[in-house]
Amino acid sequence: MSDGFSLDPRLAGDTVLVADGPLSQLRLMDDARFPWLVLVPRLPGAEEWLDLDGDAQRLLLAEINLAGRALRALGPVHKLNIGALGNIVRQLHVHVVARREGDAAWPGPVWGSGPAQRYDATAREDLLARLRDRVAG
């Protein structure tokens, strides 16, 4: 159930919905520089991983695994980066990012690495279709 859940407007503007998982919305960061997924638990008021109960933590862990496998299915991944920061957007969200040596922020973090480069519409729809196939499978 998602009574009272609403997506932070900044997350809504920066990402697009891929699919709903058991706990979280799985969203694609609209930044063609990095294959980058974001999990947003549909829990009103959740800000800290630490404050989730054990069941929610385990569901989120399973969704992180799913997101990482979906990214690996897209192409070579030299390193997965997983992060829950929330210094700017307080609504709990977990980043799962496929990093490649020489990408736009390598070897630094993607956070704070400059403005997003939006996908063109065709590339975004193609990527969303591939991700949806993968997470439904």
Next chain:
Amino acid sequence: MSDGFSLDPRLAGDTVLVADGPLSQLRLMDDARFPWLVLVPRLPGAEEWLDLDGDAQRLLLAEINLAGRALRALGPVHKLNIGALGNIVRQLHVHVVARREGDAAWPGPVWGSGPAQRYDATAREDLLARLRDRVAG
């Protein structure tokens, strides 16, 4: 058991051991700018969270919770930052960082935020003692 485990030399140089958890070494980042713990699973060759088996993932999750609670016990935390990056040091390690509004990197990430400011020896020993009390409790 830790047969074959050895700590990456860069992690060894940047951090000091707080305590051994069931899976991981709990280490303090020697950077007085941020209360910052690092968990290093004693699993030879481990690089990706995704490649841990389910038991190891659950142990690591419990240790992340413990680390976060230990940081909260030290003083006010405006946001916990949790991250597994590994772009530079490939040995699997998870950062758990207590962020405060206005800290040296706020609201950006701590990774890539410039050189560490080492604790003086007295402050480090005091902090280690408080952390050890907390994680043993």
